[in-house]
Amino acid sequence: MLKKNRLFTPGPTPLLPSAQVAMASYGAHHRTADFRTLFARVLADLKEFVGTQNEVLVLSSSGTGFMEASVSNLTSPGDKVLVLTAGKFGERWISLAEAFDCNVDVLSAPYGSTFSTEEVKKRLTPDIRCAYVQATESSTGARHDVEAIAKLVRAMPDTLLVVDAITGLGTTHFDVDGWGLDMIIGGSQKALMIPPGLAYGAISERAWQRMETTKSPRYYFDLRKERKSAAKAETAYTPATSLFAGLAAALDYVRQMGDGNLAAGRKALVDNAEMCAAMTRAGVEALGLKLFSPRAPAAALTAVAAPAGADSTAICKRFRDQFGAVVANGQAEMKGQLFRIAHIGYYDYLDTAGVLAALEQVIAEVTGKAVEFGCAVKAAQEVYKQRVASSE
């Protein structure tokens, strides 16, 4: 059988066709009125997409580049910071803060889990200059309660809160200004449906003030310089122009999803991820599989524990070899223990049903146990029917 290559991974995600066309055909110089118009539109649209009055900037790098910017711009060597971690991406905050000589305090929760408000409260001492957390820990599929954490951080006058929402933006609801998030970071290859290469973030006034005094070295990721350039609708350094053209097309698509309104489009995108997630979870459980992060599952992806006696590496391999679909394995030491089915961005009902049918087939073959074909799909269909009915 023909096998289409499909990405069911938590980034990169399936590409939006109109963005692919835009990326291929955009060849303008970045110091022209043409690019300035595109760039200003992308910044304004992203502000609406993120849902904030804070200034939004875009960097030509992966999301990790903006994460670095949040450390190098907001801290000075020796500053005490608190990292909340429960997975590989939480651990990236630790490495980053250590690279910039911060004094790093760590609150860990087990992989697949999240923190209790009590624990966070206890660790938030007044000397902490920045707290770092993921909205969605994409290595485990867990969602952290950013709203509750923000409430605690906002009670501390000198602590900034930085949220890695690279996977979270467009799959989870945020009230950036209402909750008082000082920096929220997104990436192009997630809900915004284009390839990796751009990172964006919204920056609060408190964070801009902090940058007046911080002393860590930065140049390519210097946000104050980038802000000055953005005021003239320019980037500080040569931008990844074709990806900007793709991003503009993707934001147009999200606006269409919201009947002409980007905020409504973002909500529709989150609703879509939640519907796909609910369907996928029901299907996975109907197959007798266990969620890896049952207590706080993110809408962005469904992380599934490998069934007893089976290795998730074999499951991912069979998915790819037999059906052309790429499902993500666990990362680093979690390899073999779980697999991850994403539903971020450009996914729909047919993708969800198809991946569940393929999963039934793969599980039957990998475990050697009898599987009632159609059971996962049926469970998903029932969730769909019920949710559609209740929204009418």
Place this chain on the structure above:
Amino acid sequence: MLKKNRLFTPGPTPLLPSAQVAMASYGAHHRTADFRTLFARVLADLKEFVGTQNEVLVLSSSGTGFMEASVSNLTSPGDKVLVLTAGKFGERWISLAEAFDCNVDVLSAPYGSTFSTEEVKKRLTPDIRCAYVQATESSTGARHDVEAIAKLVRAMPDTLLVVDAITGLGTTHFDVDGWGLDMIIGGSQKALMIPPGLAYGAISERAWQRMETTKSPRYYFDLRKERKSAAKAETAYTPATSLFAGLAAALDYVRQMGDGNLAAGRKALVDNAEMCAAMTRAGVEALGLKLFSPRAPAAALTAVAAPAGADSTAICKRFRDQFGAVVANGQAEMKGQLFRIAHIGYYDYLDTAGVLAALEQVIAEVTGKAVEFGCAVKAAQEVYKQRVASSE
């Protein structure tokens, strides 16, 4: 008349059509055999393109990101470095080295000029840990004599030489290993004919050794981490996948230019730039205009001084408005004083003849003086005929 949009700027350059198609259609995940194969091929091809046995790495950023990597990886705070500068990009080295707390010694030459070997020799004291220079200063069109500078630096046992060849690679000849360049840096949006967003560089064993002891903070641009990942055909962080696919297509094209050999393709690309440059220079001079960098003109671009009484801003504007062609103005304080016609990468005879014809028209209208139509084109044609004859 219909106006095609054409870039005659020193980066970005005209896009290679086969690379545009590759970029639009590539949607693979970066942690798959598919991407690893592509990535390993790009690294091997770049090594051949650069013409080195040194390890080549690619970063998902603009060229400035790799420039930052050459400072943050090769220096510790307080290290003495020497910057050779004669334009806007030379000044970037100063800002970068200052951002990372180096003790910066500067040797400047006037804009449009270059350094004498004597001056460089005098400034190269044994305590200089790194020397930084451009191969081609694209703000003025001047070429610096990297071979002669390298000879001087190689006499110093503790000094590394870093060359920004973002515009130089593919427009100038380098013997990276023979001259002993410790780092040479290129960008995707120049001779390699794709949009901005990737930077590449070749790194000597001496430079790798230096990294064992340097202490400047780095994370996203940590070359040692990137090297470890590259050994497994992976990138340390999420790469700009679609640009990698474009780069692979561009390298295929350069290999075809060299009849199946990438080194020969690189030579053909340099020869092409030199032919375009010689034709453009002859045309410009036939029009009575003065080169901005007459003593050491780079093959990458022809920088032309604005004629007496005319502003180069008006020349660039008319070029764009009347003919759709983007010619670069001077940068920052050089705005209005010069304009720059690039011939980097995907340019040919027809582009060169066309831009000269348009230049005749533009100069006549902007200066109000009589211009003998065809004089610049004719001068270029004569250069072409002579060069083709002498190569036969």
